[in-house]
Amino acid sequence: MTVPAPRGADPTEQAAAAMSLRGLVKRFDTKLAVSGVSLEVPAGSFYGLLGPNGAGKTTTLSMAVGLLRPDAGQAVLLGSDVWADPVAAKARLGVLPDGVRLFDRLTGPELLAYHGLLRGMDAATVDQRARELLDVLELGTGNRTLVVDYSAGMRKKIGLACALLHAPRLLVLDEPFEAVDPVSAARIREILQRYVAGGGTVIFSSHVMEVVERLCSHVAILSDGVLRQHGTLDSVRGDSSLEEVFVRVVGGRVSTGSELAWL
Amino acid sequence: MAVGTFVRLKLRLQVNGLRGRPARITIFVLGAVMAGFFAIAGYAIFAIPGVADNARAAAMLLQLGGSALVLGWLFFPLVFFGVDESLDPARFALFPLAHRTLITGLFAAALTGLPALSTLAATAGMVSTAAALGGAFAAVTQLVGILLGLLLCVAVSRAVTSAFATGLRSRRSRDLAVVLFAVMAALLGPLQLALLAGAERADWDAFAVLADVLGWTPFGAPYSLGLEVAGGRLWAVPLKLLIVAATIVVLLVWWGATLEKAMLGSESRGRRGTDREIASPTALLLGRRLPRSRFGALVARERRYWWRETRRRAALITLVVAGFFLPISISVSGGPAGPMAVFVGAIAAIALANQFGYEGSAYSANITAGVPGRVEIHSRAAAHAMFVLPLLLLIALVVGAVSGRPERIAGDLGLLIATYGVGLGLVLPMSVRAAYSLPESTSPFAVSSGGGAAKGLLTVAVMFGALIATVPLQILAFTLGAVWWWIGLPVGIAFGTAAYLIGSGVAAESLDRRMPELLSTVTAGR
Structure with a gap:
């Protein structure tokens, strides 16, 4: 690799980080939203970023994909620094942004065509892939409803x-399963698993x-802008369930049974 | 009690909106200074007839000035400022509030603010005039009059913007709204012509008659109450009170009805078009003529947005109406085409002043795809020009035909294009540097608190900028006379293009440096 590895890191592991x-x-303003997050996402991994509301997940991911300028630190995507060399870093990156604010006054097919052409793909490829995606995701290839509806x-x-x-090599998705019905969620899961x-x-x-x-x-696991734990699922979870680990790490409130007695 | 809650909520929202945001505080202070200036100037003007002890002047000034105020409240929110919808009615849909409570509450909140305060202060001059002319009782009556007048002003602005917004939402009534707005503007026309004609002939009697007629319409009635007392026509007071009160009630009922619709949310437009197979998504987006490229896609998306997004559509419609109405009314009365060109060009360009604010965080897609600033800026301007340039041509043609001076069409078009180019040159860098987030409201006229002042200031700044920048052309057009009719078009196009290229260059460069910062300023709630 031409990318120089930082001291102390194993070069092979470095090259393998997506x-x-x-x-x-x-x-x-005065609030420290993210304070010094360092994270290696190995190529070919299916990485989950967990955290309670307001933990800084969206802020972290926005900085990672070049949508929010960090006050300090570096984000390298597939070997290219997203702030120093944005064109190369973003070329093989796919992003599902926070809250899915899309250009929602377009219809589904129009939106796909827009994204494809924006990425510099030729029209024939865009048409073919867009139709396929609309079909597989059960959005209807002839659907003229505006995305806002x-x-x-x-x-x-x-x-x-x-x-x-x-066809990116790295997908960054902010809350892909939030407010999604079980059928759609299953379809999204299946596609992501196949992609990985x-x-x-x-x-x-x-x-x-x-x-x-x-x-x-x-x-x-991220909370209050700090990375509390990270690693393979098994190493983080240990013997207990992920939920138990999560609540312990984040420091959730323990119920005494006496509050909200009037409910 | 409930009304107090609404007012406190509105004030609290405004204070919180300012906290820790120096730029907004600056704009707020500027707005306050402007409002204060307006209040003092208005007070002085309305108090003069009393000091001069001139009943005739008082009758004209108070009734005409008052009518102008009401008209201002009717049109300015539509064209320039938008309405402060920090209390978005849709947010109250889930509260168990009686319809009456909601309307009174929102109305009281609408009354709380700088515009209403400065209007009240300005019209207070009328009380002093009434006192000087007719003593204490006249003053008290006039005080009631200006209070009612203020209620009327606010009710008019709310009812009309709300109705217009509701009208714009569904496709069918949209066309109706355009026609209505055009008719309203057309009604202004004869009035303005009469005023201009009167002013030219210094025909004060015509003015006096007009003023007295207006005094019997809802426009002038509230402001003439004290004068009627001073003039000894006590019988007129209850009649005029009735006129004003009935108008306010009708407006509030109308407002309430449209609010009800707005609270039910935007009805789905039933555009679940036929689910037939489409050959090509790119053809669907681009149509036949646009290039199959990044630039083509950006232009196509922008073009769709100018028509499908209510805020942008409102801006276009405003431009259409103002673009035809202003130059025609000026040229019919024999005025020069130059100033109106500046005005139309500036209004056209203003629509792009907050172009990134329209779509909010959706802009992130373009950043992720790595669209360079130059392509972004040019494509947006190109899409806008596709609507505006044909319109400018049409305006020049119609104005030439109406004023009976077809030989001037080419020169006027040159001036229009030059000012549009200059306007773009000024507005594009602003759209990158001075973007602000818009509330996700159902009304295309909604601005967040302080946004109205920002929008108004921007408009004024661009208008002045365009005026100053096109002074050489204006002088040229004026001194060259007939020669300008021939060279006006090419010179105007060259001038406009040069200004556009300079401005877009600056904008593109600054956009390249500030994409993420721009995204966070236009993202709502930041």
Whole structure:
């Protein structure tokens, strides 16, 4: 590899990282949203980023994909620094952004065509892949409904289709399963699993333990802007369930049984 | 009690909106200074007839000035400022509030704010005039009058923007709304013509008659109450009170009805079009003529957005109406085309002043795809120009035809294009540097608190900028006379293009450096 490895790191492991975050820091006004997150996402892994609401998951992922400028730190995607060499870093990256704010006054097919052409693909390839994605995700290849009128599950699916269209090697998904019905969630899971099996890398944020436990090879737990634990699923979870580990790490409140007695 | 809650909520939202945001505080202070200036100037003007002890001047000034105020409240929110919807009615849909409570609450909140305060202060000058002319009782009546007048102003602005917004949402009534707005603007036309004609002939009697007629319409009635007392026509007071009160009630009922619709959310447009197989998604997006490239895709998406997004559509419709109405009314009365060109060009360009704010965080898709600033800026301007340039041509043609001076069409078009180019040159860098987030409201006229002042200031700044930048052309057009009719078009195009290229270059460069920062400023809730 031409990318020089940092001191002390094993060069082979370094080359295998699809995403590498080094000391990312972000401060909003007076609040430290993310304080020094460093994380290696190995290529071919299915990485779950867990954390309670407001833990800094979205902020971290936004900095990682070049949507939010960090106050300090570095994000390297597939060997290219996202802030120093954005064109190379973003070329093989697919993103499902926070809350799936898409250009929602387009219809599904139009939105896919837009994303494809924006990525510099030729029209014939865009058409062929877009039709296939619409079909597989059950969005309807002839659907003229505007995306703004889609249901939450359909929005996630069209967002995912946009992120997949240019066949990226790294997928960064912010809450892909939030507010999605079970049928759509199953379809999304299946597609992501196939993508990882084909050598792709997925990192997604969630606060649903079951999904993470079922899908992921690796997990990281973030709370109050600090990375509490990370590693393979088994190493993080140990003997207990992921939920127990999560609550312990995050420091959830223990119920005494006496509060909200009036309910 | 409930009304107090609404007012406190609105004030709290405004204070929180300012906290820790120096830029917004600056804009707020500027807005406050402007409002204060307006209040003092208005007070002085309305108090003059009393000081001069001139009943005739008082009758004209108070009734005409008052009518102008009501008209201002009617049109300015639509064209320039938007309405402060920090209290979005849709947010109250789930509360167990009686319809009446909600309307009174929202109305009271709408009354709380700088515009209402400065209007009240300005019209207070009328009380002093009434006192000077007719003593204490006249003053008290006039005080009631200006209070009612304020209620009327706010009710008019709320009812009209709300109705217009509701009208714009569904496709069918949208066309109706356009027609309605055009008719309203057309009604202004004869009035303005009469005023101009009167001013030219210094025909004060015509003014006096007009003022007295207006005094019997809801526009002037509230502001003439004290004068009627001073003039000894006590019988007129209850009649005028009735006119004003009835108007306010009708407006509030109308507002309530449209609010009800707005609270039910945007009805799905039934655009679940036929689910037939489509040959090609790219053809669907691009149509036949646009290039199958990044630029083509960006232009196509922008073009769709100008029509499908209510805020942008409102901006386009405003431009259409103002673009035809202003130049026609000026040129019919024999005025020069130059100033109106500046105005139309500036209004056209203003639509792009917060172009990134329209789509909010959706812009992240373009950042992730790595669209360079130059392509981004040019494609957006190109899509906008596709709507505006044909419109400018049409305006020049119609104005030439209406004013009976077809030989001036080419020169006027040159001026229009030059000002549009200059406007773009000024607005594009602003759209990158001074973007602000828009609330996710159902109303296309909604701005977050302080946003109205920002929007108004921007408009004024661009108008002045365009005026100053096109002064050489204006002088040229004026001094060259007939020669300008021939060279106006090429010179105007060259001037406009040069200004556009400079401005877009600056904008593109600054966008390349600030993409993530821009994204976070336009993301709602930051």
